[in-house]
Amino acid sequence: xxxxxxxxxxxxxxxxxxxxxxxxxxxxxxxxxxxxxxxxxxxxxxxxxxxxxxxxxxxxxxxxxxxxxxxxxxxxxxxxxxxxxxxxxxxxxxxxxxxxxxxxxxxxxxxxxxxxxxxxxxxxxxxxxxxxxxxxxxxxxxxxxxxxxxxxxxxxxxxxxxxxxxxxxxxxxxxxxxxxxxxxxxxxxxxxxxxxxxxxxxxxxxxxxxxxxxxxxxxxxxxxxxxxx
Numbered sequence: 001x002x003x004x005x006x007x008x009x010x011x012x013x014x015x016x017x018x019x020x021x022x023x024x025x026x027x028x029x030x031x032x033x034x035x036x037x038x039x040x041x042x043x044x045x046x047x048x049x050x051x052x053x054x055x056x057x058x059x060x061x062x063x064x065x066x067x068x069x070x071x072x073x074x075x076x077x078x079x080x081x082x083x084x085x086x087x088x089x090x091x092x093x094x095x096x097x098x099x100x101x102x103x104x105x106x107x108x109x110x111x112x113x114x115x116x117x118x119x120x121x122x123x124x125x126x127x128x129x130x131x132x133x134x135x136x137x138x139x140x141x142x143x144x145x146x147x148x149x150x151x152x153x154x155x156x157x158x159x160x161x162x163x164x165x166x167x168x169x170x171x172x173x174x175x176x177x178x179x180x181x182x183x184x185x186x187x188x189x190x191x192x193x194x195x196x197x198x199x200x201x202x203x204x205x206x207x208x209x210x211x212x213x214x215x216x217x218x219x220x221x222x223x224x225x226x227x228x229x
Contacts, residue, residue, distance in 0.1 A: 046087040049073050049111065058095060062107050063124055063224055065093025069111030071222045072122045078115060080214045081199070086115045098125075118207070121198045122219065128192040131185040138183070145182075147216060152184040154209065159200055177204040180212050184220065187228045195220060 049069035058064055069091055078086045093111045100106070110123035132151040135142040141156040159176030179200035186193040197216050199207045220226060 046075075047073070047089055047091040047113070050092040058109075059107060059126070061225065062126055063109060065095045065109040065111055067093075067111075067224050068109055068122045068124065069093035069113070071219055071224075072111045072120060073113045074219065074222075076218070077113060077120070077215065080218055081115070081118050081120070081211045082208060083115060083117045086117060088113050088115060090114045116202065118199050118201055118211075120215065121196075122223075123196045123198075124186065124193070124223075125196065126193050129194070130190045130192055131183055131194050132190055134183065134194070147182065147184055147213070148220060150185045150188060151190050152182055154180070154182050154212075157181050157198070177201065178206050180207040180209060182212055182216050184216070186225075189229055195223065 049066060051066060070093075073088060073091045077088070078084055091111075091113045093109070095107075095109045098106045098108050107126045108123060110121055112119065112121045114120075130151070131153060132144075135144050135153045138153055138155040143154045145152040145154050157179050159179055177200050179198050181196055181198040183194050183196045185191075186195055197212065197219070199212050199215070201207055
């Protein structure tokens with residue numbers, strides 16, 4: 001990976017007046033995943049969830065980005081990831097929507113927490129699709145699983161490094177790092193809609209599946225409305 005697109009780079013190249021960000025492409029109903037620049041207020045304290053903002057009214061029964069961030073940003077998250085000494089650097093929620101080619105809008109709220117080693121995202125997609133039918137759309141790495149008694153799919157996706165020139169000009173993109181995702185049914189009977197938990201490492205190393213599953217088993221049952229039939 002060239003220097004322009006190093007995801008582990010902590011500062012922009014001053015000479016080029018550019019910012020490098022990491023986004024995730026992939027997932028059921030997913031669009032772009034950008035790192036939230038909001039830092040914790042004090043260096044010795046973990047970040048708290050910054051409020052999500054949206055002009056859209058949240059449909060009844062849908063979770064919000066704030067609720068997903070709150071479920072994810074738990075005190076033991078770093079321990080579950082296998083990096084117990086790290087503290088959350090940023091945390092925030094988003095109440096976004098995905099618009100398909102026919103104009104249909106699908107709610108895709110999400111929460112995200114970043115650490116020195118890992119970035120973790122928890123999202124929901126209200127597309128009415130059953131997870132048991134989605135494996136074929138997630139590529140050759142898709143592995144059907146049963147997690148917490150529900151249909152799930154574990155798969156590998158890819159980040160993209162985007163480089164924005166603050167002095168003007170077009171943005172550039174390059175290869176990012178591998179990410180691991182777990183898609184799981186929102187309801188016990190897989191009636192449609194999914195939650196997706198994704199992790200990637202800032203150093204570009206492959207994420208640990210065991211860490212991803214530990215987080216899933218502890219975090220997912222705390223999402224509001226998890227016990228729907």
